[in-house]
Amino acid sequence: MSDGSTAPVASAAVGITGLTSLVSNPLEVHDILARELRTNRTAVAGDALTAHLGALRGRAGAVLSVGTGAVAFGYDGVSRWRRADGWGHLLGDLGAGVWVGGEALRAAGRYHDGATRGASKVLLEAAVAKFGLIESWPNQFYKNEQRAKQLASMAPEVIIAAAQGDETSINILEQAGRHLADTLSSALGNGIPPLASTTGRLVQEESPLTVALTKQLSEDRPEVSLVPSAGSPLDGALHLARRLRDAPQSVAGFRPWLTVRVDGHHTLRETPADLGASDTLAAKLSATELPGDELQ
Template identity: 50%
Template structure:
């Protein structure tokens, strides 16, 4: 019920980050929180699933928006932005994600690749390159206007070098090699950890190959690789060293002429610390000594929230240009935002 004595709930901006390890949502008042009742609302959801028909990211977003409506009945959504893993290649219809947000009442919506959200979160809207390293790994170097260069992000079967799924897969390969007794360095530590987690080796193919969340399952073994390295396991240490090296090479590949030599790295794999970051910095310094590496300002969810706020704040309306690969924006005059949709030809020059 609404009326002259029943004030409307404050408008919120909503940001969602949908990834291979889970999903997160934050809803924040448009004009900030002046009291505990106006504090941001946070929710978590399941990982995205990849099937023969592509990503089910739209379903994940719908589940979280439904949960938000239950958590906060009557909440008004001024604008919403979603960061989606696999957007350039695995999301069959970004319009379906826009549709979910519109159905929740958002007048202005943005759907961005997780690499772009990570970029906006880590560099705070500055041009440069960001490596987003979670279940997968992708580097996006951009001036946020016309120059867009990508390295990796091709999924756990073709790339994602240095990612959680890559580290976990290499840890399991090392465990299988140790089980088989093949020549070369062995890792009884990794084999024991894998047996404890996945059971007998003979069952691993059936347990892994048919799963739609295979990348997530592989990445779930990454903490065991990190623990083994901390305990002095040479095989695990080499895997993490190679992961950092791969990430540096992807950063160097993406930082092409016209992009400022500024870089940041963000994502859960960075929590491993020195075994990954030390070789990353050493290799990047060797390849591109001019590049300045800075700490990440925030997460992909922070980047999505920044993007959502830009849809309702005219002062921030030029945060990033829409792009047919990395960002689509749909807006009406309801929130004061200018209608902005990404044309089919936008940004095709300089696309990676």
């Protein structure tokens, strides 16, 4: 904890994994940053949003983050943010690791049951080696609070099987690519320049998912330029902190994925989170302290 001897810093920004699900009140994070770093300019963001700022070096465009889940953020470079997917494995995360893994287990189950369409012996064998007999799977997954990560652990097996020519695995990855292209395209709404990038272990350069995504995006949105990621989420947090230091009035919040506090007050300009990925200009908010429950 700070003893008051630490030199104050001009600004601080953090990107947090699970911000909307694990952090009950981002205001408390602002308080900690302000107290421990002795700064009056703080930003608290989700790691997917700082991934955007890192991947495009703060430029306008959209970035798709793919791991266990999938979410895309679009930014017009001034005041408008858009978000697509990131709804979790029960409602969304289409094309992400959890979705690919779930499709793999469904294909394995179909082969076990004797189905021919959408079935895979290779995936059944891989899943049994990883999780044990299929009869134990319902109990394993339905009672496991970490089932999303458990499901996503099958995604590499699908990639391996596809490389070996398993038709069902190839189809799963192609469909995943279509889903991811849809998510990225959704984030590239009106007002967002046609510049995009991807980040995450499943969409590294030349990965099967990247190939499928690129193919589908080029068909759906040929005007979009898909570029390699130029930086990490940490680079994005540094970019956000520098902007907050140099031009705090230019940083628009996007609750709950980005909240900004300057001199004890929240940013003047904010994109309302309840409008999600709709085409809206950032609201002009008065610079007054928000009640604590506003950000919960």
